[in-house]
Amino acid sequence: MSINPHVEKNLKCAQKKSVGCFSMRARIFNTFSAQETQKLAGDILAGLIKDSPKDKALVLALMGDLGSGKTTFTQGIAKALGILGRVASPTFVLMHRFKNQKSKIEQSNYNFLIHIDAYRLSKPEEILELGFQEIISDPKNIVVIEWPEKIKNFLPKQTHFLKFKFINETQREIKA
Numbered sequence: 320m321s322i323n324p325h326v327e328k329n330l331k332c333a334q335k336k337s338v339g340c341f342s343m344r345a346r347i348f349n350t351f352s353a354q355e356t357q358k359l360a361g362d363i364l365a366g367l368i369k370d371s372p373k374d375k376a377l378v379l380a381l382m383g384d385l386g387s388g389k390t391t392f393t394q395g396i397a398k399a400l401g402i403l404g405r406v407a408s409p410t411f412v413l414m415h416r417f418k419n420q421k422s423k424i425e426q427s428n429y430n431f432l433i434h435i436d437a438y439r440l441s442k443p444e445e446i447l448e449l450g451f452q453e454i455i456s457d458p459k460n461i462v463v464i465e466w467p468e469k470i471k472n473f474l475p476k477q478t479h480f481l482k483f484k485f486i487n488e489t490q491r492e493i494k495a
């Protein structure tokens with residue numbers, strides 16, 4: 320299976336260090352604590368939910384180095400969706416699935432948050448064994464993927480890319 324050209328362009332863009340590479344509409348945020356990153360995640364999610372087609376899963380690809388805040392951002396998404404349990408990194412199990420609770424976001428008809436960490440996949444195809452194609456086809460799902468580069472051939476066209484950068488101990492730059 321070859322990579323979708325639209326996904327390829329965005330992925331290449333997100334891998335570059337240059338800021339000018341994202342579309343004119345890309346926004347750059349700086350956060351100064353994990354809490355700020357979580358709050359930002361809720362705000363970004365609300366915008367995406369408002370603007371995204373309702374017939375597909377909402378897919379977010381979180382790119383960036385180890386410790387740059389991808390899991391922390393996902394915890395903010397979970398909070399915004401009213402998920403109460405602890406959202407730990409699924410690095411070793413690859414995927415967690417949560418039932419959305421009392422979402423704080425208007426117009427959210429999504430029922431599930433699927434959190435995937437592709438870091439430890441030895442082969443991209445392994446993601447398919449987890450039912451990935453069904454997951455991204457189901458309009459009830461919000462799918463958040465850490466290390467999406469590992470499964471680039473399987474990312475759907477509607478994937479939204481976000482880029483995380485470690486600035487210092489408490490500061491992160493997030494491009495969305």
Ligand SMILES: Nc1ncnc2c1ncn2[C@@H]1O[C@H](COP(=O)(O)OP(=O)(O)OP(=O)(O)O)[C@@H](O)[C@H]1O
Pocket residue numbers: 350351352353354355356383384385386387388389390391392408465483488489490491
């Ligand atoms: N502004 C900030 N935004 C996000 N996290 C921050 C910030 N400042 C400090 N931190 C801390 O940085 C760490 C970020 O870790 P996190 O697990 O979210 O990174 P990650 O990108 O998911 O890493 P990995 O690639 O290993 O999964 C957390 O311990 C968090 O508390």
Ligand SMILES: [Mg+2]
Pocket residue numbers: 389390391408436465
């Ligand atoms: Mg993580």
